[in-house]
Amino acid sequence: MKPFVIGICGGSGSGKTTLLRKLKNSFGEERVSVFTMDNYYLPKEEQAKDKNNVINFDLPTALDEKKLNEDLSALVGGQNIEVKEYFFNAPVNHTKTILIHPKEILIVEGLFLFHFEFVKKMLDFSIYVEVSPKHQLSRRIERDEKTRGYTKEDISYQWHEHVVPCFEKYILPYKHEASFLFKNDDTAKENVALLKSTLSKIIE
Numbered sequence: 667m668k669p670f671v672i673g674i675c676g677g678s679g680s681g682k683t684t685l686l687r688k689l690k691n692s693f694g695e696e697r698v699s700v701f702t703m704d705n706y707y708l709p710k711e712e713q714a715k716d717k718n719n720v721i722n723f724d725l726p727t728a729l730d731e732k733k734l735n736e737d738l739s740a741l742v743g744g745q746n747i748e749v750k751e752y753f754f755n756a757p758v759n760h761t762k763t764i765l766i767h768p769k770e771i772l773i774v775e776g777l778f779l780f781h782f783e784f785v786k787k788m789l790d791f792s793i794y795v796e797v798s799p800k801h802q803l804s805r806r807i808e809r810d811e812k813t814r815g816y817t818k819e820d821i822s823y824q825w826h827e828h829v830v831p832c833f834e835k836y837i838l839p840y841k842h843e844a845s846f847l848f849k850n851d852d853t854a855k856e857n858v859a860l861l862k863s864t865l866s867k868i869i870e
Contacts (some may be wrong), residue, residue: 676795703776
């Protein structure tokens with residue numbers, strides 16, 4: 667049986683992964699599979715570089731579109747898939763392989779959820795996570811300083827040269843195509859409750 671496919675999209679640092687975890691916990695791990703598009707980043711040597719020879723990870727071309735399509739199609743079609751879990755800057759031989767089983771509900775999460783037509787066509791319900799740019803940047807600074815070893819200057823450069831232009835071109839235009847607009851602000855708690863209720867009615 668085809669799973670009910672939920673897509674979660676939003677800019678970098680918008681809170682997609684946190685929302686995914688809340689939905690997974692709400693429906694129960696035994697019912698939910700998770701497909702993260704981040705696991706399909708190409709090796710650094712295959713990434714595009716900007717005018718200053720800095721790698722731009724915020725382009726759709728940063729992902730292995732062919733492999734992503736093959737694996738997602740297989741999972742939606744009821745097959746198990748094996749995926750190398752992505753960790754920024756980790757050597758290929760240090761990445762962990764994870765096995766994903768098809769279940770009743772499949773949550774697909776990624777920046778370019780709507781940009782790839784083959785992904786968009788598989789969705790039964792989609793969520794666009796919206797948060798203020800100020801919060802996005804502060805979360806990105808916290809993450810990249812702690813886990814990626816970037817300086818604030820590096821983060822600021824990427825934010826203005828890569829993140830914002832790519833967000834405006836490849837993510838924001840699809841905002842109004844989403845089934846549900848999730849505002850990750852002071853009303854987030856109420857929005858989570860409304861989202862869970864809406865999904866429960868559809869799925870059940």
